[in-house]
Each structure stands twice: as structure tokens, then as C-alpha cells.
Amino acid sequence: MRGRYRVDRQQWDSQRIQSLRRHLGLTQRELADELGTRQQTISEWETGMYRPRGTSATLLSIIAERAQFEYEAKPKQP
Numbered sequence: 289m290r291g292r293y294r295v296d297r298q299q300w301d302s303q304r305i306q307s308l309r310r311h312l313g314l315t316q317r318e319l320a321d322e323l324g325t326r327q328q329t330i331s332e333w334e335t336g337m338y339r340p341r342g343t344s345a346t347l348l349s350i351i352a353e354r355a356q357f358e359y360e361a362k363p364k365q366p
Contacts, residue, residue, distance in 0.1 A: 302336040311355060
């Protein structure tokens with residue numbers, strides 16, 4: 289299949305999504321526009337209410353790869 293490549297689909301938790309968005313310098317609304325979703329959806333992902341699945345998770349992985357985004361989970365402060 290021409291033009292296809294394998295994307296390492298990562299687990300997208302709330303902190304990883306927020307870190308990617310900040311790395312890109314985007315607001316929730318701007319990221320939502322890029323993904324073709326609602327700002328409320330991004331907010332729900334970032335608060336941990338829901339997680340991206342399917343195409344949304346794949347798109348986040350592609351965006352992260354192209355932006356050379358590297359995420360290191362940091363322990364939460366008490």
C-alpha cells in the first residue's frame with residue numbers, strides 16, 4: 289500500500305494530551321479544530337472524563353510524531 293506507514297499508537301491519557309497541546313502552542317479550541325472535533329471533547333480528554341479512541345488516538349499519534357513530541361510522565365505532587 290503506497291503512502292501508508294505504521295504509527296506507534298500511544299496511550300493517550302489526560303496529561304499526555306495536555307502536554308502535546310501545550311507543546312504545539314494550541315488552545316483547546318485550536319486543537320479541536322485541527323482534529324475536527326469539539327472543544328468540549330478536548331476538555332473531557334484533558335480532565336480524564338474520556339480518552340481518545342480509534343481515529344482520534346491515531347491522529348494524536350501522527351501529530352505527536354510529526355511535532356517530535358516526547359512525553360515523560362512526571363509523578364503528581366501531593
